Amino acid sequence: MPKIVDHDERRAHIADAVMRIIARDGFERVTMREIATEAGYAHGAIVRYFPNKDSLLEAAFVRVYSAAHARVLGAIEGHRGLDALRRMCAEILPFSPRGAASARVVLAFWDHAALNEHLTLIHEHHNMRWRDLFRTFLQQARDDDELAPQIDIETAVNEIAVRNAGWQMTSVLLPQTATDEQVERGLDALIASYRRAPATVGV
Amino acid sequence: MPKIVDHDERRAHIADAVMRIIARDGFERVTMREIATEAGYAHGAIVRYFPNKDSLLEAAFVRVYSAAHARVLGAIEGHRGLDALRRMCAEILPFSPRGAASARVVLAFWDHAALNEHLTLIHEHHNMRWRDLFRTFLQQARDDDELAPQIDIETAVNEIAVRNAGWQMTSVLLPQTATDEQVERGLDALIASYRRAPATVGV
Numbered sequence: 001m002p003k004i005v006d007h008d009e010r011r012a013h014i015a016d017a018v019m020r021i022i023a024r025d026g027f028e029r030v031t032m033r034e035i036a037t038e039a040g041y042a043h044g045a046i047v048r049y050f051p052n053k054d055s056l057l058e059a060a061f062v063r064v065y066s067a068a069h070a071r072v073l074g075a076i077e078g079h080r081g082l083d084a085l086r087r088m089c090a091e092i093l094p095f096s097p098r099g100a101a102s103a104r105v106v107l108a109f110w111d112h113a114a115l116n117e118h119l120t121l122i123h124e125h126h127n128m129r130w131r132d133l134f135r136t137f138l139q140q141a142r143d144d145d146e147l148a149p150q151i152d153i154e155t156a157v158n159e160i161a162v163r164n165a166g167w168q169m170t171s172v173l174l175p176q177t178a179t180d181e182q183v184e185r186g187l188d189a190l191i192a193s194y195r196r197a198p199a200t201v202g203v
Numbered sequence: 204m205p206k207i208v209d210h211d212e213r214r215a216h217i218a219d220a221v222m223r224i225i226a227r228d229g230f231e232r233v234t235m236r237e238i239a240t241e242a243g244y245a246h247g248a249i250v251r252y253f254p255n256k257d258s259l260l261e262a263a264f265v266r267v268y269s270a271a272h273a274r275v276l277g278a279i280e281g282h283r284g285l286d287a288l289r290r291m292c293a294e295i296l297p298f299s300p301r302g303a304a305s306a307r308v309v310l311a312f313w314d315h316a317a318l319n320e321h322l323t324l325i326h327e328h329h330n331m332r333w334r335d336l337f338r339t340f341l342q343q344a345r346d347d348d349e350l351a352p353q354i355d356i357e358t359a360v361n362e363i364a365v366r367n368a369g370w371q372m373t374s375v376l377l378p379q380t381a382t383d384e385q386v387e388r389g390l391d392a393l394i395a396s397y398r399r400a401p402a403t404v405g406v
Contacts, residue, residue: 026318104317111314114307114375115229123376131380150395155388158373158380159366162389166369170361172317173326177334177361185358186365192353193396 011049014039015059023101027057027108054116061109061119064102065126068092072133081141085160086191088133092164093183094171103168127161134160141194148196156194163190214252217242218262226304230260230311257319264312264322267305268329271295275336284344288363289394291336295367296386297374306371330364337363344397351399359397366393 017039021030030053036043050056071091076084094103113119134157141147167186171178220242224233233256239246253259274294279287297306316322337360344350370389374381 027314028318107314107317110372110376111230111310114310115231120376127377152388152392155385155392158385159389159392161380162369162373163362163366164369165372166365166367169313169368169372170365173313173323174330177364182358182361185355186362189355189358189362 007049010041010045011059012063014041014046014049015056015063018056018060019063019101019105022057022060022108023104026104027053027112030056054112054119057109057112058119058122060105062122062126064105068102069126069129072130076133076137081137081144081146082191082195085134085137085141085194086187088130088137089160089164089187089190092130093167093187094178095180095183099183100171100175103171106168107172131157131161138194146196147194151194160190210252213244213248214262215266217244217249217252217259218266221259221263222266222304222308225260225263225311226307229307230256230315233259257315257322260308260312260315261322261325263308265325265329267308271305272329272332275333279336279340284340284347284349285394285397288337288340288344288397289390291333291340292363292367292390292393293387295333296370296390297381298383298386303374303378306374309371310375334360334364341397349399350397354397363393 014035017035018030021034021038032043032046035056036046039046050059068091072088075087075091079087094100109119109123113123135153138147138151138153138156142153147153163186167178167183171183217238220238221233224237224241228237235246235249238259239249242249253262271294275291278290278294282290297303312322312326316326338356341350341354341356341359345356350356366389370381370386374386
């Protein structure tokens with residue numbers, strides 16, 4: 001019987017190898033030879049799945065994003081409103097131990113996506129899917145009367161997306177300001193700023 | 204008399220050319236030849252001032268940052284507290300027309316700074332100088348009793364720095380979510396979240 005090759009598994013295995021190399025050495029220094037060594041495949045097998053460097057970067061980014069999205073879906077199940085929003089952001093933000101390595105891939109992806117329309121669209125697709133979830137949770141918070149009345153939902157969706165992105169850069173380039181405790185305090189402050197103040201006793 | 208060359212002016216002129224090329228084509232595609240053409244100098248003149256690509260990227264980043272810092276100092280003069288904080292952020296955020304081009308340089312710089320200790324330190328130096336200003340303005344707001352009592356100043360300094368960074372990426376990769384109006388609304392919401400609620404009449 002011929003050997004059955006699981007192509008999806010091979011692609012994922014290679015993407016993981018690329019992710020490790022980017023986190024360690026940066027995307028500029030990634031070579032097909034290094035990937036083959038890291039993944040334990042022949043050079044020809046890599047080229048078969050990923051014909052050029054941008055396709056490798058895309059695979060590593062989609063792998064990082066898909067892993068985060070799977071964690072998000074697990075974390076929000078059975079939750080809604082600001083509780084779900086907080087749980088979702090906690091999965092996206094660069095908490096240790098995985099955070100900084102993933103953020104390194106994201107930083108490389110941003111820089112290259114700006115030059116490549118296909119990568120820009122992949123980024124946009126993923127980002128918009130998360131914005132849709134932020135919007136859903138904020139609307140639930142409004143429906144449940146837990147959202148502060150002055151909060152404009154579209155502005156808040158933008159702010160949440162923007163700050164989550166900013167933390168990716170910060171965890172790579174200013175790790176002393178992005179400890180788990182600092183990232184958590186920031187998230188707590190964000191959620192608190194959206195929460196309706198408790199009714200004042202006696203009014 | 205020998206011709207007097209203003210070396211600082213030449214460096215600045217070359218850095219501006221690099222900035223324009225990065226904004227147009229991305230840093231990966233920058234070549235010494237292209238810079239020479241863009242700046243109107245001989246190839247040898249470029250190499251004399253900037254021996255390698257990282258030194259060019261550094262010069263372009265410092266140029267973007269210095270220009271922003273000069274605008275910040277002009278905008279905050281005679282202002283304090285949340286008013287000064289808002290004015291400072293307005294100069295840093297990627298408003299049109301200059302914003303997106305500067306943000307493109309910043310994105311390239313982040314990616315490369317992650318691989319180069321010298322660039323990481325330059326980024327940290329500039330970032331910390333701005334964080335010091337954010338801290339000063341928040342402390343003034345506390346002293347002037349305009350800061351909401353629940354705001355922790357160190358957490359707020361981190362949040363402001365992080366979201367300003369996130370807007371740089373967003374203006375390049377998701378420009379449809381980073382119009383001047385959207386950036387301004389986000390800034391208004393941020394400042395509003397720090398402002399002490401007006402005293403309730405009748406309490």
